[in-house]
Amino acid sequence: MATGRTHRPATRSRGIPEATVARLPLYLRALTALSERSVPTVSSEELAAAAGVNSAKLRKDFSYLGSYGTRGVGYDVEYLVYQISRELGLTQDWPVVIVGIGNLGAALANYGGFASRGFRVAALIDADPAMAGKPVAGIPVQHSDDLEKIIQDNGVSIGVIATPAGAAQAVCERLVAAGVTSILNFAPTVLSVPDGVDVRKVDLSIELQILAFHEQRKAGEVAAASDGGVPAAAARNESADQGPDGDMPAVMPA
Amino acid sequence: MATGRTHRPATRSRGIPEATVARLPLYLRALTALSERSVPTVSSEELAAAAGVNSAKLRKDFSYLGSYGTRGVGYDVEYLVYQISRELGLTQDWPVVIVGIGNLGAALANYGGFASRGFRVAALIDADPAMAGKPVAGIPVQHSDDLEKIIQDNGVSIGVIATPAGAAQAVCERLVAAGVTSILNFAPTVLSVPDGVDVRKVDLSIELQILAFHEQRKAGEVAAASDGGVPAAAARNESADQGPDGDMPAVMPA
DNA sequence: CCATCTTTGTGCACGCGTTCACAAAGACAT
DNA sequence: ATGTCTTTGTGAACGCGTGCACAAAGATGG
Numbered sequence A, B: 001m002a003t004g005r006t007h008r009p010a011t012r013s014r015g016i017p018e019a020t021v022a023r024l025p026l027y028l029r030a031l032t033a034l035s036e037r038s039v040p041t042v043s044s045e046e047l048a049a050a051a052g053v054n055s056a057k058l059r060k061d062f063s064y065l066g067s068y069g070t071r072g073v074g075y076d077v078e079y080l081v082y083q084i085s086r087e088l089g090l091t092q093d094w095p096v097v098i099v100g101i102g103n104l105g106a107a108l109a110n111y112g113g114f115a116s117r118g119f120r121v122a123a124l125i126d127a128d129p130a131m132a133g134k135p136v137a138g139i140p141v142q143h144s145d146d147l148e149k150i151i152q153d154n155g156v157s158i159g160v161i162a163t164p165a166g167a168a169q170a171v172c173e174r175l176v177a178a179g180v181t182s183i184l185n186f187a188p189t190v191l192s193v194p195d196g197v198d199v200r201k202v203d204l205s206i207e208l209q210i211l212a213f214h215e216q217r218k219a220g221e222v223a224a225a226s227d228g229g230v231p232a233a234a235a236r237n238e239s240a241d242q243g244p245d246g247d248m249p250a251v252m253p254a
Numbered sequence C: 001c002c003a004t005c006t007t008t009g010t011g012c013a014c015g016c017g018t019t020c021a022c023a024a025a026g027a028c029a030t
Numbered sequence D: 001a002t003g004t005c006t007t008t009g010t011g012a013a014c015g016c017g018t019g020c021a022c023a024a025a026g027a028t029g030g
Helices: A016-037 A045-051 A055-065 A077-088 A103-111 A144-154 A165-178 A204-219 B017-036 B044-051 B055-065 B077-088 B103-110 B144-154 B164-179 B204-219
Strands: A094-099 A118-124 A139-144 A158-161 A182-183 A197-203 B095-097 B121-127 B141-144 B158-161 B182-187 B197-202
Touching: A016 A055, A016 B204, A045 A055, A045 A103, A045 A118, A045 B055, A045 B197, A055 A077, A055 B055, A077 B197, A077 B204, A094 A144, A094 A165, A094 B044, A094 B204, A103 A118, A103 B095, A103 B103, A118 B204, A139 B103, A139 B144, A144 A165, A158 A165, A158 B204, A165 A182, A197 B103, A197 B204, A204 B017, A204 B095, A204 B158, A204 B182, A204 B197, B017 B044, B017 B055, B017 B077, B017 B095, B055 B077, B095 B103, B095 B164, B103 B121, B141 B144, B158 B164, B164 B182
Parallel strands: A094 A118, A094 A158, A118 A139, A158 A182, A182 A197, B095 B121, B095 B158, B121 B141, B158 B182, B182 B197
Antiparallel strands: none
């Protein structure tokens, strides 16, 4: 999972739990696959297996949406696709801007999963003047001087930040000031935003670190003995920390 | 958040809750920034603010690691950096392979956040023969025929999958068979793996869909009235679903 | 129309995670 | 030494999410 949301103490937006909302896209994907195979109905058991969750959870999730589904039969695939799409707001068009067209930004611009779900890349924005006009994924990159105008002209409410960490907070503030109220942040920084703005964070290195934790545990249930009283700052350099570059800017917003 | 882990019913690995483990990298990043500024100590309040969590949670998280920290003063930054690094297993070197060197794979190969945390990109692997030998981020791409040999020669236990969805499960099985026990999956598919293998998923389009849900709620607390009895399969095509491409393969593993 | 069989929808209990609030611990000044 | 002040570490309460297990609902067949 991309790492969790920021702020928002699990606000149950109208009765649909956050945890359920986070799973709806999963169900939608599985249902879309079934739909393409022209499968008319599916039981909670089958769909749960396809989505990788247990069936009781799936049924409870759907119960928050309403009583779609027929006892003894299952769920109508097409109908459920529609209902979930509507609930997620995917029946409307969402113009999105991507700020920071480096390797990652370009990958995002090319990513098919956006367009196929009602998300339209309205503009690519970068601070490098050399990038301006250069097409990426068929869309010409625009300079960040025009950020505010681009947001307003296109009615953008969702922004994707793929800049270096050092630039993220400033970009974020400009996006918010221009009217963006949802941000997907790929920069390895904690963004601070005013109330009413949603931020979701995707942090590649955090995911790897979590895996490393479990990996270490699997590998050395035994070797984890050299514990105890390390003299404060003595140890540390073993093999990690090679290369002063990395994902962290020398200065940090706060 | 990249979306959550698959399987593993919140196994509390030795007393450190999963939720805490997921936040340790966050603390580590904030602490590293402080360390670079040569800040000697930090209070739970300050550090919590920098990491974007509340201070009580941070203190409880640290209490699972042990009683580092001095009452009345705070935490020794260097010492804490070391302790968290050790706990996460970052004091050792983790060779990683990236499979699928498309836009995203290339972006990952270039991503600085990996190298700076003890993760070393041991190899790039792609199924396209035309890619073989071509250097990406200074590392020559190798053909997937040699996947097993690469894994074994380098002692790789962590694999990153950045292939199209259709290829992900097959790649996953080959990785696991070759000895990989932790997988970071960027392909929009549910991977099924044997017990003992950890999978974490990062799904870009899911994150956007969750944002869209909240965005819709913010935008139209009012306009959400056309509800009720939709005739099963009638609606659906409005503006979403343009383009049959996307993140979902026509056939799905299961 | 009745019986049987399948599958949904949900009440309930349990466990994890979060937060509060405070006692204990130590620094620091006098 | 003693007192004050800061900040940690944690017991306890609470709330959310999960999973069990079953009653209700409807399909299907005779």
